[in-house]
């Protein structure tokens with residue numbers, strides 16, 4: 078295993094670079110931008126450490142400097158580690174294997190690094206040029222053509238986006254140098270990782286977002302803001318739209334401009350509207366231009382589960398004398414409203430288009446080297462929606478404009494905000510910082526202020542944005558809070574702004590954010606979530622709005638584990654249950670091992686007998702944990718103290734992780750995924766482990782009528798102990814308790830299975846809306862609430878599932894056949910799999926894994942159901958759709974009491 082390349086390889090690499098870097102243009106047709114309003118990112122970079130390149134930026138930023146010995150990356154943005162990976166100096170397959178990440182030399186990043194590129198422009202009288210940054214980590218000096226554009230005081234913070242007028246500096250050939258300074262998470266406004274994962278050796282330093290060049294005429298526009306005003310009646314009423322932008326007159330004379338607005342519906346029939354107005358701008362002034370119109374019949378944008386996602390394109394163009402275009406700004410927007418209210422318990426409820434919106438989702442993590450791929454994010458967003466979630470939370474990881482564009486298009490809500498636990502929350506009253514960080518200086522407020530202005534401008538128009546949390550664990554102080562709120566207001570922010578994600582405190586003028594952050598983050602049993610009484614004292618249980626919480630699960634399945642763990646690491650997993658593990662949270666965190674999780678697994682399921690046995694038991698544990706959490710919150714939506722929202726901690730890891738994930742780094746969905754997916758069904762029946770009752774859940778806005786629920790209980794030998802059909806009706810957007818199973822579950826000998834099947838009796842073939850199987854032991858786990866810690870609640874007596882290790886073998890026949898290519902977004906062939914249990918015993922926890930002809934996992938993909946438990950003689954058909962282009966060849970099948978087989982796709 079070697080991480081660096083040999084000098085020979087480097088030399089080859091560098092000589093290849095020579096060709097690609099000498100193409101800079103004196104030829105104006107090669108200009109990076111050439112028309113007014115045009116904007117383009119610097120498309121690629123040459124990169125070098127200041128120890129090698131020196132730091133005479135005035136010299137290095139003159140055109141013609143020989144950078145043949147520098148690294149070259151053909152990407153517009155990358156952190157230093159991201160660039161080194163891109164350039165092939167490191168290889169992530171190797172870095173992520175075992176603890177190889179430790180071996181990356183972080184000393185090399187303790188000095189500034191230089192990003193350099195040459196590009197052509199065509200400067201002439203009347204043309205103006207601007208350099209746009211969107212945040213450089215942590216600080217940067219910016220030089221163009223031998224002159225300083227900005228110093229590291231001005232260009233500070235990962236979200237410090239600025240526009241610099243470079244008109245007087247540009248020529249036909251231009252050389253840009255950005256010197257990025259080393260980052261400390263405690264002293265700089267960066268993108269920190271807290272305890273999520275080991276920190277990248279470069280602390281994320283560098284040009285992580287695009288740096289852009291823009292050409293305009295004498296009047297330049299800022300980002301376009303779109304303000305919508307809707308009547309409560311929505312589609313049947315006209316809506317007002319105001320387009321706003323900051324117009325800057327770059328000349329010393331007053332100018333009369335014509336501002337033209339255009340609004341056109343995207344992708345469906347509907348009329349475009351264009352209108353104009355004339356404004357006079359004083360010399361060298363900055364003025365907000367504002368254009369309002371009315372849309373008679375706006376198409377309303379909804380979150381995915383509630384409707385469609387019609388989008389509109391808005392454009393604002395500025396013409397100066399003689400009808401010459403000077404600049405334009407555009408944005409995509411949708412007609413929807415988001416509001417929030419605190420209920421009598423001070424818990425926040427969100428409303429989308431006036432409908433109470435129960436937030437169900439998870440906390441997003443970017444790649445640890447901040448490599449952002451729109452294609453990958455789109456697959457992730459499809460997973461989130463496939464799960465039945467409606468929201469993801471970004472904690473200080475606001476990513477790039479494409480993330481919001483994808484979310485707008487797919488109907489996924491984004492709860493964005495600032496991060497905890499470092500410089501961003503260096504308040505005198507924050508007792509939780511690992512290192513004493515000085516409270517903010519005047520300069521720090523300036524950086525945070527600029528960051529808020531920039532992010533607000535980037536997010537403002539997107540219908541997917543649910544709100545902004547200006548604090549996470551702690552609320553901003555009395556100077557920062559109004560500063561943030563004013564910055565958002567000045568950018569015409571239209572969705573809720575909350576002071577933090579916790580109940581620790583709040584600025585008086587904002588009131589309580591109405592979100593709770595009281596754990597858990599590590600394993601708790603399924604009944605934890607339903608244990609809500611006495612009201613308000615049960616930490617993360619299903620009441621109120623939990624901003625980040627979960628049972629800590631998300632164990633990758635074996636095929637993924639083998640990609641990043643060595644044979645020794647794999648053995649440790651099941652033979653050393655208390656061992657500290659690299660592929661979890663950081664060394665100093667409470668989550669650096671699986672002690673709490675494994676204690677439960679060992680006690681409830683018995684000591685594992687092999688790696689395979691351990692991994693199977695983890696999948697059962699993970700499924701049970703996420704299902705209960707999502708079900709409990711959904712079930713308690715209309716309880717006395719309603720569960721108004723929940724963000725599972727977390728969606729997925731920034732690197733291959735053993736915990737805190739709904740799916741793993743390789744996008745293989747396993748136990749945690751399918752438990753969460755069952756628990757988040759739009760129409761669903763769930764079992765409350767504490768009340769021993771059944772809840773009917775309806776998260777739709779448009780499904781109602783008669784429903785029937787088939788309830789059956791069988792013992793481990795398959796004998797029916799209870800059978801009943803409950804008739805009821807369902808109402809949109811409500812949950813209710815429909816029946817008690819206290820007597821049905823009275824005499825459990827060791828373990829029983831409970832199956833709930835929800836169907837619509839009025840539909841043809843009595844369509845099954847939800848099928849849900851539980852395994853229940855004689856007693857539930859006993860929680861010791863009084864000894865809860867911030868990250869979990871201990872269990873004093875565990876459930877005993879060991880009888881399930883002795884289930885008689887079930888004989889299940891499996892067939893799999895191809896359904897041909899699916900609709901847009903599903904590229905490979907869909908496959909249907911039919912499972913039939915030929916035995917008189919239940920077939921417990923059957924996992925299905927789709928593989929290609931080399932027996933490699935086909936990923937990403939969506940299964941409509943997986944990890945199935947079949948009743949004696951029951952037959953079930955499920956479907957899987959690959960999201961990529963790999964053709965499926967076979968399905969690997971294995972269950973707790975079902976022998977493993979591989980079935981060819983016919």
Ligand SMILES: *[C@@H]1O[C@H](CO)[C@@H](O)[C@H](O)[C@H]1NC(C)=O
Pocket residue numbers: 097151
């Ligand atoms: C750089 O990337 C662009 C866009 O992906 C591609 O068109 C171009 O060919 C690449 N150039 C080199 C030198 O690899």
Ligand SMILES: *[C@@H]1O[C@H](CO)[C@@H](O)[C@H](O)[C@H]1NC(C)=O
Pocket residue numbers: 168169170171
């Ligand atoms: C990274 O390393 C893996 C395993 O050694 C290899 O299969 C893969 O091709 C390498 N990737 C790149 C981009 O070189």
Ligand SMILES: *[C@@H]1O[C@H](CO)[C@@H](O)[C@H](O)[C@H]1NC(C)=O
Pocket residue numbers: 183184186187259260261262263264278279280
């Ligand atoms: C990364 O940040 C940590 C915490 O602030 C600091 O101790 C470390 O030196 C930094 N690493 C580099 C390479 O700057």
Ligand SMILES: *[C@@H]1O[C@H](CO)[C@@H](O)[C@H](O)[C@H]1NC(C)=O
Pocket residue numbers: 306307308315316317
């Ligand atoms: C739209 O603007 C008009 C004129 O100001 C106003 O009367 C009307 O109430 C507005 N409509 C909405 C939905 O706010």
Ligand SMILES: *[C@@H]1O[C@H](CO)[C@@H](O)[C@H](O)[C@H]1NC(C)=O
Pocket residue numbers: 399
């Ligand atoms: C105005 O536009 C016309 C036609 O494009 C052009 O011939 C003329 O030179 C322009 N005048 C000025 C003052 O720019």
Ligand SMILES: *[C@@H]1O[C@H](CO)[C@@H](O)[C@H](O)[C@H]1NC(C)=O
Pocket residue numbers: 421422423588589
């Ligand atoms: C809700 O918060 C307010 C302060 O914002 C407080 O006065 C009130 O007592 C709280 N109510 C409950 C039920 O906690």
Ligand SMILES: *[C@@H]1O[C@H](CO)[C@@H](O)[C@H](O)[C@H]1NC(C)=O
Pocket residue numbers: 522523526527556560
């Ligand atoms: C934030 O920036 C705005 C606009 O530049 C300015 O008016 C305001 O005073 C700043 N607030 C702080 C606290 O720096």
Ligand SMILES: *[C@@H]1O[C@H](CO)[C@@H](O)[C@H](O)[C@H]1NC(C)=O
Pocket residue numbers: 760761773774775776777778779780781782784806807808809810
């Ligand atoms: C949920 O509500 C929708 C909309 O009213 C209705 O069509 C559907 O039948 C309901 N489902 C359940 C399970 O209540």
